[in-house]
Amino acid sequence: MDSKQHRHLKQAIAIRFFDGQTSRERQGRMYPSDDSGMVWVDLEGDSDALSFRLKDGLIRAAIGQTPPMIEFAHDVCIELLQMDLPDWLTPTDWTESRLAWLKRMWLGRIWRWESSPRWILVSVVVTIIFAVLVLQYGIPLIAKQTAYALPEHTLDDLGVSTLATLDHDTLKHSELPIARRIEIREEYKHWISANPEREIIFRQGGELGPNAFALPDGRIVVTDELVNLVANDYELLAVLAHETGHIERRHALRQSITNDSLKALIIAVTGNTTSLLNETPAQLVGLTYSREFEREADDYAYELMVQKELPLHYFSDILLRLETVGGGENDGNDSLKNGLKNYISTHPPTSERIARFEGHS
Numbered sequence: 001m002d003s004k005q006h007r008h009l010k011q012a013i014a015i016r017f018f019d020g021q022t023s024r025e026r027q028g029r030m031y032p033s034d035d036s037g038m039v040w041v042d043l044e045g046d047s048d049a050l051s052f053r054l055k056d057g058l059i060r061a062a063i064g065q066t067p068p069m070i071e072f073a074h075d076v077c078i079e080l081l082q083m084d085l086p087d088w089l090t091p092t093d094w095t096e097s098r099l100a101w102l103k104r105m106w107l108g109r110i111w112r113w114e115s116s117p118r119w120i121l122v123s124v125v126v127t128i129i130f131a132v133l134v135l136q137y138g139i140p141l142i143a144k145q146t147a148y149a150l151p152e153h154t155l156d157d158l159g160v161s162t163l164a165t166l167d168h169d170t171l172k173h174s175e176l177p178i179a180r181r182i183e184i185r186e187e188y189k190h191w192i193s194a195n196p197e198r199e200i201i202f203r204q205g206g207e208l209g210p211n212a213f214a215l216p217d218g219r220i221v222v223t224d225e226l227v228n229l230v231a232n233d234y235e236l237l238a239v240l241a242h243e244t245g246h247i248e249r250r251h252a253l254r255q256s257i258t259n260d261s262l263k264a265l266i267i268a269v270t271g272n273t274t275s276l277l278n279e280t281p282a283q284l285v286g287l288t289y290s291r292e293f294e295r296e297a298d299d300y301a302y303e304l305m306v307q308k309e310l311p312l313h314y315f316s317d318i319l320l321r322l323e324t325v326g327g328g329e330n331d332g333n334d335s336l337k338n339g340l341k342n343y344i345s346t347h348p349p350t351s352e353r354i355a356r357f358e359g360h361s
């Protein structure tokens with residue numbers, strides 16, 4: 001050891017040294033040299049000191065609990081055993097590439113982020129926003145992809161059990177003449193869908209009133225009250241076009257997958273399963289859809305009516321008619337408890353739907 005080295009020994013700091021060849025770490029000390037931008041490294045067990053040019057390395061400031069380090073080519077690395085950089089290591093006078101400078105600024109900034117409460121708050125907020133976006137858009141998107149990939153008959157059992165539940169609790173046999181039912185089925189086939197799987201089922205609606213809804217298996221229940229309410233069959237077809245939109249866009253399956261993903265997520269995050277017990281029958285059987293699904297079904301109806309040259313006002317006409325008769329009918333506690341409601345209350349505001357529908361043209 002020469003005298004030059006010796007003068008700076010009192011500035012030595014403890015380090016760990018990695019030679020980039022083996023994972024073995026070696027203890028040692030590092031101290032500045034007289035030559036600007038050079039450092040000496042003494043390793044335990046070695047008689048000769050190593051020297052490094054600082055500008056060949058990249059100084060990384062402490063990040064969280066990770067101490068500062070200097071990285072050199074070929075994975076050679078000097079890790080400081082203290083969190084602060086010594087004064088003589090603060091990069092001031094040595095030339096450096098702009099890139100290295102930018103990197104260090106950036107790392108210094110991360111370090112500041114990690115240590116500042118304000119930035120911690122910001123990162124918490126960003127995380128929450130991200131989680132909300134996943135819930136809002138990510139899961140529905142996955143549900144959509146999955147629903148279209150699954151066979152159309154996936155929810156057939158749910159359709160059968162849903163109708164059985166409704167038949168037991170709410171619906172009654174239709175009193176419509178058979179000829180009238182056949183007529184409506186023929187019109188549906190002609191104007192809306194010739195798919196033999198699409199079946200119209202007639203029932204008395206009871207507390208569901210004038211109503212139509214798609215079952216998870218793709219059948220559509222139409223109540224006698226709705227058939228008797230419409231001024232003409234085009235109004236009925238407009239409602240059926242909307243319900244067919246729910247079927248074609250696989251809303252029951254998407255809703256079911258979304259609900260299950262949400263359940264899985266809630267359980268994963270909270271470990272709590274009791275929140276799942278509050279679902280109403282209406283949610284379980286898919287009588288209520290999200291606004292997005294209602295818009296999709298309205299868009300489907302719109303496109304179909306334009307394609308078949310059905311005048312669009314029939315859609316607005318029946319919605320307004322449903323609104324005049326539908327309000328206030330189902331205020332009983334029973335129907336609220338069961339979540340079974342009239343057509344208007346299971347759909348977005350009529351004025352909004354009509355405005356959107358007419359806004360297309």
Ligand SMILES: [Zn+2]
Binds near residue numbers: 294
């Ligand atoms: Zn709907």
